[in-house]
Amino acid sequence: MALKSQLGSLFKNPTWRAALFWLLPAAFLGYFFYQPLLALFELLISPEWGFDLSTLNWRRVWSPLEFTIGQASLSTLLTLIIGLPGAWLFAKFEFPGKQTLKMLTTLPFILPTVVVAAGFNALLGPRGWVNLGLMALFDLNAPPIQFLNTFGAILVAHVFYNTTIIIRVVSNAWTRQNIRLQHAAAVLGATPWQTFKEVTFPLLRPSILAATLLVFLFNFTSFGVVLMLGGPQFSTLEVEIYIQALHMLNLPLAAVLSILQLLCTLVITIGHNRLSGRRDRTLAPGSPEVGVRIPKRGLERLVVILLVVSLFALLVSPLAALAARSFVKLEADRGERGEIQRGLTLDYYRELGFNRRGSLFYVPPIAAAWNSLMFAGITILITLFLGLLVAYGLRQRTALNAILDPLLMLPLGASAITLGLGFIIVFNRPPFSNFRFPILLPIAHSLVALPFVVRTLGPALQSIPVSLRNAARVLGASPGRVWREIDLPLLAPAILVGGIFALTISLGEFGATTFLTRPEYPTLPVAIFRYISQPGALNYGQALAMSTILMTVSAAGILLIEHLHLPGKDLF
């Protein structure tokens, strides 16, 4: 009795209560995130590795950094050139297909990089629609358009990925801007251009800056796109870490690059958070959809039509090309001679079930899909469990949270490649190396997904009014019953969204997975990456078929969130 009441009073103190909730998540993060991170630093100073900084060839550090910054800046600039007019389009105009286009803008957030790379490959690659079409049309022997392994391919894919960030963030801020401010300016004698220059744009600037930094961060840490579309001659920091660690086995150099990468992303993330904070304050509450109009005739109408068409083309063409190409036979299988059977086919999907001789795996490709689902299942369980604990911890009113919250969110800024490298340095020994089953994979996926899950569950939990719980208590519900009757049903949509995030992130995760995957347990992205670069129409077709499956699952998830108006769709 005395013990029970002592424990009870301990639990009444918010700091202790927060600490209890934080216990497991903190242990998980400490062991699986901060330990590998510290190991990277230790690697450079520990005599065990016999590494000497002075012998380091710094050119191999600076040159990828230079390229990373260069491509990220150029990609960001191009993204702004397309994204800002797009934001204007969404904020100001009503046009046919707006809802569809709006749905489409959510897709890139969740599509795995391998899928996007495969999509552009199916559109513009040597076996893609455009090249095969041109070859057939002009009877050419070689694909006329060299898209793969060019700098342009990297830029185009980055623009595809990030344009929607600019559009969503900026057009959101634009529509939320109080229309009366613009009316006030007009009444005070400002021309439309003056109103934009003096009122609208200054109020939008923080949002534009925040979105730009976010785009720059994503371009800076881009891995799959650069690896699959850029080819060997283009090495960003991420790709270089991967090559040095897994191909050159030069762990110390990889560690130096990782630390550099970590510092850069940290600076960018802090900058973005500052800007986001400012952005929230400067926004005067307005009513959305006020001031949205149908474009007038003439020039305005032409510009709007051009914008809508090009946005549709940008967002739809690679994905449509991918899906269509996976159902069409256009070229000879390996070893097949003479007349080619062209036309619709389900062969690429059927072949997923077989383990052909000479295949790249010990297992049929369809097994990769099952592996991916299994890892995703474990990831969902881990992230939802830890995410709920963290959300409840964050709800306690205590100074402890000011310290713990940023520690939790740091994995958001750290790249998956850095995480993967840290994992093989720290955990490539017993007990983990003894398991045949790569348990580290879902753990790594969980670290990547956890911040998103927490950002979904946290606000949902905060939004439950305390009086609802009090009402249930007064009506006779015990604490456990209150949780079951009030918290759980009200959290259910957020839990569903968090689960969808965890699922799609785990299914598509490529960076950390390349470090941790085992030959007998390939995941879908790994399988796609290996098949797509192999000769033979069958391998190519299978890669596209797998990409299409992955795309469908991810798209279904994000469209479900959008369609059900579940919380968290404005997470970005």
Next chain:
Amino acid sequence: MLTVHNIEKTYEGKPLLRKVSFDVARDETICLLGPSGSGKSTLLRIIAGLENAEAGQILWAGQDLARVPAHERGFGLMFQDYALFPHRTVAENIAFGLRMQNRPKAEIQARVKTALETITMTAFADRKVTELSGGEQQRVALARALAPEPRLLMLDEPLGALDRTLREQLGRELRRILRETRIPAIYVTHDQEEAYAIADRLLLLHHGVILQSGEPHEFYHHPRNAWVARFFGLGNLIEGTVTGKAPLTVDTPLGLIQGCCESQPLSRGQKTTLLFRPAQAVQDTDNSPNRITGKVIDQVFQGEHYRVTLHINEEAMYFHVMLQKPVRIDEAITVGYDPDDVLCLENEEEME
């Protein structure tokens, strides 16, 4: 039945409730009245067991409730924002407390049906609570609080969020239901009209202490001090200093005024506040020792009388005056007061 004994509570280092004590008898509706921030809602939450007091006791029929958690107290609480469960229908909200008591399904259904009839919302049973209007939500909240047959019902500003017409209508309904159910009730409000209408007994809470308690008419006739008179809007309050004791004479900006005193005797030189009730002003000033003259700055016809506002010594005072025809603005008129009608009140004690 309920005894609140010496409850103390601080909020962010400042005392919110200081040794608050009172009882609620069987069948009694008491009203906790006080301005916002006086600690009324906190006191309710402490009684409900949702918050802990730093000192003092809550007793039910003599039993200390300190170790009884909120969900085992069997009290009903109607929340200011109603706190209806948004994920449940109207009927499910009302059934919630009954389900927590693990009553049989058939009984729950029957009781929910009766409750819906009581609040005349039978047709709304399967509606979402988020689709209801404010008045409908209020009624559902009341039905939900009453359905499990609480030993004590607490209502936290139950009409606060409604517009005036609805308040009067629902206030009547609430009185009827409280009378019929005969459950002891604590009603919290900052609105004195509401308090008069609903309460058998009023408790006036100010700065964390119960300043005065009693039946509604006692507050009107015998306000304990100047703050109470001001809170209830009893009339014009003028400060002054006692200069003579028999008859009691006070030196005020209006001149020397004779008054009466109900509480402890006042001593010479003591500061006091005089209450001039507008309705007790007399127009025949010949026999009156207290005469007040001023220029009319406003007049409003109110049926029985005119409410005339006079400008007197930089102050505006208003009186109910019988007039055959309206007076002119800026015209000077005089009203008188019988010494027995001028109440000398204690000044507000300085709190903090």
